[in-house]
Amino acid sequence: MNKDTLLHITRFIxxxxxxxxxxxxxxxxxxxxxxxxxxxxLLAPININRSLFLVVSFMLGLTIDMFGDSGGVHAAACTIxxxxxxxxxxxxxxxxxxxxxxxxxxxxxxxxxxxxxxMVLTHHIVLFSxxxxxxxxxxxxxxxxxLSSLFTIVITMLVLALFRRNNS
Amino acid sequence: xxxxxNFLIKNKHFLLFLLxxxxxLIFTIQSHSYHKSKFISSTNFFSGGLYGWxxxxxxxxxxxxxxERLLAENENxxxxxSVLLGLxxxxxxxxxxxxxxxxxxxxxxxVIKNDYSKIDNYILIDxxxxxxxxxxxxxxxxxxxxxxxxxxxxxxxxxxxxxxxNSRINAGLKKSNQYGSLVWNGKDPNIVQLExxxxxxxxxxxxxxxxxxxxxxxxxxxxxxxIASYKLNQNKSYYLIDIKLFNDMSDIGFVYTIKSRDIExxxxxxx
Numbered sequence: 001m002n003k004d005t006l007l008h009i010t011r012f013i014x015x016x017x018x019x020x021x022x023x024x025x026x027x028x029x030x031x032x033x034x035x036x037x038x039x040x041x042l043l044a045p046i047n048i049n050r051s052l053f054l055v056v057s058f059m060l061g062l063t064i065d066m067f068g069d070s071g072g073v074h075a076a077a078c079t080i081x082x083x084x085x086x087x088x089x090x091x092x093x094x095x096x097x098x099x100x101x102x103x104x105x106x107x108x109x110x111x112x113x114x115x116x117x118x119m120v121l122t123h124h125i126v127l128f129s130x131x132x133x134x135x136x137x138x139x140x141x142x143x144x145x146x147l148s149s150l151f152t153i154v155i156t157m158l159v160l161a162l163f164r165r166n167n168s
Numbered sequence: 169x170x171x172x173x174n175f176l177i178k179n180k181h182f183l184l185f186l187l188x189x190x191x192x193l194i195f196t197i198q199s200h201s202y203h204k205s206k207f208i209s210s211t212n213f214f215s216g217g218l219y220g221w222x223x224x225x226x227x228x229x230x231x232x233x234x235x236e237r238l239l240a241e242n243e244n245x246x247x248x249x250s251v252l253l254g255l256x257x258x259x260x261x262x263x264x265x266x267x268x269x270x271x272x273x274x275x276x277x278x279v280i281k282n283d284y285s286k287i288d289n290y291i292l293i294d295x296x297x298x299x300x301x302x303x304x305x306x307x308x309x310x311x312x313x314x315x316x317x318x319x320x321x322x323x324x325x326x327x328x329x330x331x332x333x334n335s336r337i338n339a340g341l342k343k344s345n346q347y348g349s350l351v352w353n354g355k356d357p358n359i360v361q362l363e364x365x366x367x368x369x370x371x372x373x374x375x376x377x378x379x380x381x382x383x384x385x386x387x388x389x390x391x392x393x394x395i396a397s398y399k400l401n402q403n404k405s406y407y408l409i410d411i412k413l414f415n416d417m418s419d420i421g422f423v424y425t426i427k428s429r430d431i432e433x434x435x436x437x438x439x
Contacts, residue, residue: 020215020218021218027284027418030285030357031285032285033285051180051181054181054184054185054188055184058188058191058192061192062192062195065195066210066212066214067210067215067219068210068283068286069199069210069283069288069290070199070288071196071198071199071200072191072192072198072199073192073196073199075192076192076193076196079185079188079192080189083181083182083185130193130196131286132287132354133196133200133287140355
């Protein structure tokens with residue numbers, strides 16, 4: 001077990017604790033919570049074994065579900081963004097992804113921002129569609145998705161900027 | 169055969185993805201139907217214990233408000249007591265408080281997790297099967313109803329809050345015997361909806377809504393809220409009523425669970 005693996009495991013545990021103990025109780029404006037635990041999925045190594053990555057993401061979502069009593073909505077959302085992450089990476093970073101040289105800490109701000117937006121929006125659409133689970137409430141789904149995404153994206157960008165590793 | 173194996177190997181990521189998605193959808197669908205979501209629940213040792221620990225540290229910040237609430241409840245009970253003391257001793261049917269032969273038994277419990285911002289909200293309390301709390305028991309505070317116990321483990325129970333799209337509780341008007349079912353449309357955690365009150369009912373804004381004792385879960389007369397507004401449904405046969413809750417659902421500290429003595433008897437009659 002090398003240093004990087006240990007870092008990812010620690011990040012997994014810390015993000016779950018922060019999400020369930022602090023962020024799930026914010027309820028800004030009555031119902032808005034940031035879901036920043038997906039930073040784990042955003043920051044997972046580019047060349048990770050895909051099957052392992054899918055299973056770990058599923059477990060991450062399921063743990064959040066267990067704490068939040070939400071059935072399997074986070075598990076489904078996490079599995080979907082884990083599966084579609086290569087597509088998001090390819091469309092945002094293009095060639096440098098193909099050569100596996102992308103490091104989220106040293107790409108340009110615009111690219112990092114686009115990648116975060118893409119992943120967070122996908123995650124939140126799936127999450128709130130499944131949570132509300134009723135297409136007669138489609139306006140509520142859209143409202144919650146957009147407002148929560150905004151909240152999550154802002155917090156995620158701040159966290160990514162704060163905990164950036166200086167490996168220049 | 170070779171081709172099938174090749175296909176499986178080639179698409180193993182996609183198949184794994186489908187499997188995991190399928191699993192999570194099953195959990196989701198189970199969680200949307202009442203009494204099914206036993207598997208993924210926060211009553212387990214790990215998350216229940218962690219929430220209990222978190223609550224025991226953050227409890228201190230709410231002590232003042234909790235004290236005031238207890239004082240108010242004491243005052244209320246004392247007032248009722250003074251009415252009883254004014255009666256002649258022979259008027260009061262003496263009940264031995266040591267005997268357990270009363271129609272409803274109340275047990276106090278502490279709320280260690282409370283949701284109110286989702287569509288399906290649950291509350292976790294720190295009593296479970298070891299304190300003889302079992303599914304389908306009612307949960308109330310001194311002000312009004314909170315929900316129904318849905319799932320229990322040894323030391324924790326999960327309560328399906330009235331702020332849950334699966335919750336259906338019989339409720340009716342205090343001043344007449346018409347009743348309907350209490351549901352929530354997921355919008356405002358202070359407002360719940362009462363459906364299927366017949367149009368013959370005479371309503372006024374501010375009327376009190378109480379539980380109606382038509383199920384074995386809640387005794388008759390536990391407060392729920394007051395009528396905030398009402399209108400007839402589309403074919404003008406029922407009222408749809410918005411009810412302002414007595415409880416502030418975002419601020420619940422201690423609750424009482426209700427155990428009914430006659431539940432077995434009533435159930436055996438119904439079967």
